[in-house]
Amino acid sequence: MTSTDPAAVSEPTVEDLEREGDVAADFLEGLLDIADIDGDLDLDVRQGRAYVSVESEDASLRAVSDPDTVQALQELTRLAVQNQTGRFSRLILDVGGSRDVRRQQLEKLVDAAVAKLDEGASQASLPSMSSYERKLVHDIAADRDLVSESYGEASQRHTVLRRA
Known part of the structure; x- marks a missing residue:
């Protein structure tokens, strides 16, 4: 069993972070589909974290780009990633330039x-x-x-x- 205690887990590799980004993207695509919101996802690895950004020209994305909403979506996405990978995730989510x-x-x-x-x-x-x-x-x-x-x-x- 993999520990989810951040102090007990070794630093993730770039490959681990890329996998986090892929899992996060799949999860977010599902959420966006449910909410009928169009968005393009961009994945990156920066400063030891997976970064996922969602951009769109569609005005419906603004409904979820409030910083507090992005923080909540980020926590949900981190939990989804942790559930899939068995590792604590420190990924960063940006929606429509909210960061x-x-x-x-x-x-x-x-x-x-x-x-x-x-x-x-x-x-x-x-x-x-x-x-x-x-x-x-x-x-x-x-x-x-x-x-x-x-x-x-x-x-x-x-x-x-x-x-x-």
Whole structure:
């Protein structure tokens, strides 16, 4: 039996990640068919993760491109991949450019935190978010010469920013 504990599983190979992408694509095609939504799927492997993006000129894709909806679809897709492969999946799903939209939202959150720091605060806490979003915040903070650290457990994990 294969363990699904992320700490107990070795790093996936490129072939493993490509298989994750294929399984995810099959699952997502089924969901899109059920919802009668047209979309083109693109698979990639980046930074040790399978990336699956869904794009379409069809306006119906917008119904599922809200970042919160994409996060939920990503979790369902990860579970489907895990069920098929027996391995924990860290795949990233992007629907209609939702990841770019979410990055812009996170940049605005960091900018608001910078404003608090400019007003004299010693640190600024951001809301709880997923590990992927926290990673983006850490990258954005580093680009702005800020120090960022994550605190809390599970769904309460959040990022705190301060000046370097």
